[in-house]
Amino acid sequence: MGKEAAIDEAIRKTLAGDREAFRVIVDTYGSRMIAFCRTRLASEEEARDAAQEVFIRAWSAISGFRLGESFASWLFAIAANHVRSRFRFRAFENRKMSAAAAEIAVLPPIDPSEEASESLRSEELRRAVAKLSSDLRGSVEFYYFAGLSISETATALKIGEEAVKSRLFRARKKLRLALESTQPGRASGGNLK
Secondary structure, eight states: OOOHHHHHHHHHHHHHTTTHHHHOOOHHHHHHHHHHHHSSSOOHHHHHHHHHHHHHHHHHHGGGGOTTTTTTHHHHHHHHHHHHHHHHOOOOOOTTTTGGGGOOSSSSOSEEEEEEEEHHHHHHHHHHHHOHHHHHHHHHHHISOOOOOOHHHHHHHOOOOHHHHHHHHHHHHHHHHHHHHHTTSSSSSSOOO
16 A cells, blocks of 8 residues: 555544544654744744644544545644644744754764854745745745645645745745845855756
């Protein structure tokens, strides 16, 4: 059974009330959910807490999910709403992106100066993303940080796929300009092509 079929089966079983099947869903989407929450919240700990709360809400609302729709879009829409509501109750607006730059290191650093440069680039990117308008920022966060497809991003944002593509194009252009302005001696390029 492929990964896609396994998650579809887990969703069907979860809809029938199987808690163990829901564990498959948590295992499948857990790291993406934490990464998504980390982009918007002040700390790794808060991102993990938020991800856990999102899964609790998803379990409680699973009866509202309709088979045939994108589960990832449904799940990350819950996450986006939850994160937005956290903003209303906490004064983390000034710090929400700075902690997102602290990424989990999978491989040991090759060179400390290279690691420092990469950390700086990540921080600059996250600051630039934070300055985007909410419609552009939402598209970037769902597509790049949560790893949703164009279609899933469109569903989560309740807009068309062409609108998502347009927003991502405009966001990449603004991000490229913002990043080039912070690094005047650096040639154009990077990951935002």
